[in-house]
Amino acid sequence: MLNVTVWNENRHEQKNPVVRDIYPEGIHGAIANFLKEDQIEVKTATLDELEHGLTAEVLTNTDVLIWWGHLAHDEVDDAIVEKVKKRVLEGMGLIVLHSGHFSKIFKTLMGTSCDLKWREADDKERIWIIDPSHPIVDGIGEYIELEKEEMYGEHFDIPAPDELIMMSWFEGGEVFRSGCTYQRGNGKIFYFRPGHETYPTYHNKEIQHVIKNAVHWAKPVNRSYPVYGNAKPLEEIKAK
């Protein structure tokens, strides 16, 4: 059994009727719904809950954390960010969606500004698969087409991904590294671009399929966090 927590800022849904119409249960609710299956236990957590819903107990029991945020990155408590980071280094998987590129947790794990270009103009997007051997694209064709999405364009100020799995084409002339993996400590991270709040992107079956695949890919390895610090004296080793 895999324990997934879907974290959402949940602010657009409160003030923008367009977003609320698309995601009546919130973006977190929509994602939680399609993730539910026999092998996955899904919970949600949102910004305005106590400790943003990410208590020590919740984090300890989370195998994979999904993160969607946009308006209120600055309201996320630094102490919570540190706890999430510690859990990623221990092995918890982290899936960062769309505008989560500017979240504190993603920026602190990347070490860069994570800045990019953007345009809200109903661009057509084609997400091309660049690494056809990766489990995250199992069952996906050559590309995923989204009729309308917010454009995100290069340069995307991230470290070179460990694996670059997808690359977006936008009608207006831009490209973007849309599916990127990283390892940090014992943990695996997947950044996945699509999902602007005013489009029904998380209702798209192929997008759902990628996120499901990513959840399985990001699950923790069964290993203790490495031992650091002062090692056994050489004399003792030599004496053996």
Added chain:
Amino acid sequence: MLNVTVWNENRHEQKNPVVRDIYPEGIHGAIANFLKEDQIEVKTATLDELEHGLTAEVLTNTDVLIWWGHLAHDEVDDAIVEKVKKRVLEGMGLIVLHSGHFSKIFKTLMGTSCDLKWREADDKERIWIIDPSHPIVDGIGEYIELEKEEMYGEHFDIPAPDELIMMSWFEGGEVFRSGCTYQRGNGKIFYFRPGHETYPTYHNKEIQHVIKNAVHWAKPVNRSYPVYGNAKPLEEIKAK
């Protein structure tokens, strides 16, 4: 159900009683035995069989191919090597063990000489885990220690691995990239260093555990091989 074929040159076993004593059923038999479990169907194939045991039917029905060879790399038929390569690009996983670094199939997939340093002198080996987040090292501690093994040392003339998972330390003063992954086409490749024929390395439980993990990791994605060639005319695209 995962279909695994263990390929072995099976020549040392015929002429060297030391090797035969360690692996009475051959190296392929030993590996096949520990791989058998509910989710895995294991077959073996050897050099002296017709088409080296790798007929079109066998290859089509193999999800992951394991390769051990040493003395007789040159006797492997070029046409069979081409068929194996084609299957890797289509998605079949490939696990290359120890002296398989000099096999035709590994060299043609790498594009380099795959040369290295070696010494048969009962070196102690410690295989350190470098990427603690990788599914191939799930359940493995900080390192695997082998009391005696053949030394393989850098420089190992391979392309920079997509993922470097393990690094060996040898008593005599050398290091070696011992666990390396590559993707080629739709296929995943894992090179794993240990396993000289005169040591009981494949009876070691941790080595067995790594190979089992690798088999699961290397399983094919469910995707058709990409479409290549002349693409849809732009006029047609523009007309839409």
Added chain:
Amino acid sequence: MLNVTVWNENRHEQKNPVVRDIYPEGIHGAIANFLKEDQIEVKTATLDELEHGLTAEVLTNTDVLIWWGHLAHDEVDDAIVEKVKKRVLEGMGLIVLHSGHFSKIFKTLMGTSCDLKWREADDKERIWIIDPSHPIVDGIGEYIELEKEEMYGEHFDIPAPDELIMMSWFEGGEVFRSGCTYQRGNGKIFYFRPGHETYPTYHNKEIQHVIKNAVHWAKPVNRSYPVYGNAKPLEEIKAK
């Protein structure tokens, strides 16, 4: 002083007046002309010369080899390809241009089919810079725009590049990994996409600038090729 050899198939120029008009001195002549500067000595070589112009002496004295081919990949002698490969592993830089993706030398160094999608339809191309820190893009802006080019689209069946420096956007809806580096042995390889023979791409100042940068980047390191084979006995090491 850096010794550069520009190799060109030089066949389109003989039969197609459009190509001859654009490149009256051949594609090799055009590239050689813009590369000439104080620190670079440039020679050319073509398919129909003896040994394709790539004699042992020429190869030994070449620091960086540039390769353009298209119609006649199969006419390149396998023995010459082996000699070029040997020199790359020894340290010679190799820059593969455009349709050279299907050359024997590139395919044997990559280990994959190097296949791709293509379309001759005057697509607009934008080559976006993905790695802004790389010396190959020194002096280049955010992207290079080519009004008309042949389209090359993913999936491009290559190993994941060591460094992905550029990514092309095409008007018709495709993306492509257009600037890729690899190391093989002591040698550095750069694949650079643009340059279909019926467009004046190699007269474009930015394209020229990238190729110049690449020549400097690809220059050999001053190192002997690594020592391989049977290493010093452990007893001798222990005795010290």
Added chain:
Amino acid sequence: MLNVTVWNENRHEQKNPVVRDIYPEGIHGAIANFLKEDQIEVKTATLDELEHGLTAEVLTNTDVLIWWGHLAHDEVDDAIVEKVKKRVLEGMGLIVLHSGHFSKIFKTLMGTSCDLKWREADDKERIWIIDPSHPIVDGIGEYIELEKEEMYGEHFDIPAPDELIMMSWFEGGEVFRSGCTYQRGNGKIFYFRPGHETYPTYHNKEIQHVIKNAVHWAKPVNRSYPVYGNAKPLEEIKAK
């Protein structure tokens, strides 16, 4: 002309006569001395200077910054760290030496704990070259041997390096990724392991040679920092 600033904590030198004897001008002085050549202008800066010697003017005029710290990482002002990070993202090269793995600047650029194993026991170290094609190892043989050094061992909690150039072997049984490159924004970073303060490591000619090579490799590209934010409207693009 390349402007290099060598930053050193400069505390061991004040309190430990062993260190002072080895480095009478400080570690920074020793490094500055061997870097001086026709094409390089070298300055030094230390922790106890105003703004740690890293004023806005100094940083603006630094092409490559070298960093050695150990005892007093916590005394480095967060605001200075932020300024250094901003300069790296703009293009300044950064070379982090030995115990600098735990510096604030390295940790914030890596996003991980940067923790490791260590032992002060006069281990013999062999730094093997893993990537023989890299300019940082130009002129270096198969390995560099240091008779006595502090041991640093895996697991080293860093992101997978963009390029892994060197790997250390230690007498006591450990391995370590000793030469690692990263790109962050427009900037290039090189981590180089050796240099414990009680050993004369920075007087070793090969170690000096590597650091010199690294300085040239890390020099900034001539590019403006990418443009981020709201991009040109699609309508405007479509209207063209």
